[in-house]
Amino acid sequence: MRPPRSAIAIRHVAFEDLGLLAPIMERAGWSVSFCDAPVDDLADRAIRDADLLIVLGGPIGVYETETxxxxxxxxxxLEQRLRRGLPTLGICLGAQLMAQALGGRVFPGKVKEIGWGPVELTADGKSSCLRNLHSKVLHWHGDTFDLPRGAVRLAANADYENQAFAYGRNALALQFHLEADPRQLEEWYVGHAIELSAAKVSISELRAATHALARPVAVQAEQVFGDWLLSIAPGDSVLGSSAGG
Structure with a gap:
């Protein structure tokens, strides 16, 4: 029997975790451990060399390194892993950190994007693991980034042209929260209460939209993440610009 492959997920706040991705990874034979970025040693070799690294979201900016x-x-x-072509997934803040590590600029966007909304796939996106992205996705960010050199844009929308990108065959960055479990978003409403109030987002309306989309977002998370996990190649250091399928 094949031993489980090891994945490490980097968290920035406890409630922004793997969500829907956790059971998908378990069924795919992955053993997952967590690292809390503010307090754990990110230079640990086990993190650097993990078969898969997942960098999750958080309410801070990539450019706030002094704070x-x-x-x-x-x-x-991330610079080391991406240079070596090691499997890496970034979500929201994680995607922005990947962009920065690849030489892209991360900066405040023109609008705060919070709530369920669409993304449109590029031609490359339609031939990637995102091809099964048919429902709305959860947006929750105010920052954005320039597409890094060598990366391939996979998705965009009216407010932000860079919603997802691939780098080589093993790295995927998602600005939106495909992993968000509708059942756990009550924790987000509390944890991000000040941000939601400042952005004048109605929690009751957001809750209703979440309830209505619970089934389709779970299905598309299973399809997209399932396809991507099948496509990555731990230990493969060959780089190249592709859609990352």
Whole structure:
């Protein structure tokens, strides 16, 4: 029997975790452990060499390295992994950190994007693991990034042209929260209460939209993440610009 492959998920706040991705990874034979970025040693070799690294979201900016010094270590970690072609998944803040690690610029966007909304796939996106992205996705960000050199844009929408990108065959960055479990978003409403209030987002309306989309978003998470996990090749250091399928 094949031993489980090891994945490490980097968290920035406890409630933004793997969500829907956790059971998908378990069924795919992955053993997952967590690292909390603000307090754990991000330079640990086990993190650097993990079969898969997942960098999750959080309510801070990539450029706030003086306030949150661990971000610099996290960026350096991602630079090493992406240079080696090791499987890496970034979600929201994680995607922005990947963009920074690849030389892209991360900066405040023109609008705060919070709530369920569409993305449109590029031609490359339609031939990637995102081809099964048919429902709305959860947006929850105010920052954005320039597409890094060598990366392939996979998705965009009216407000932000860079919603997802691939880098080589083993790296995927998602600005949106495909992993968000509708059943766990009550924790987000509390944890991000100040941000939601400042953005004038109605929690009751967001809750209703979440309830209505619970089934389709779970199905598309299973399809997209399932396809991507099948496509990555731990230990394969061959780089190249592709849609990352």
């Amino acid at each position: 949150y010094p661990f971000l610099s270590t996290e960026i350096a970690l």
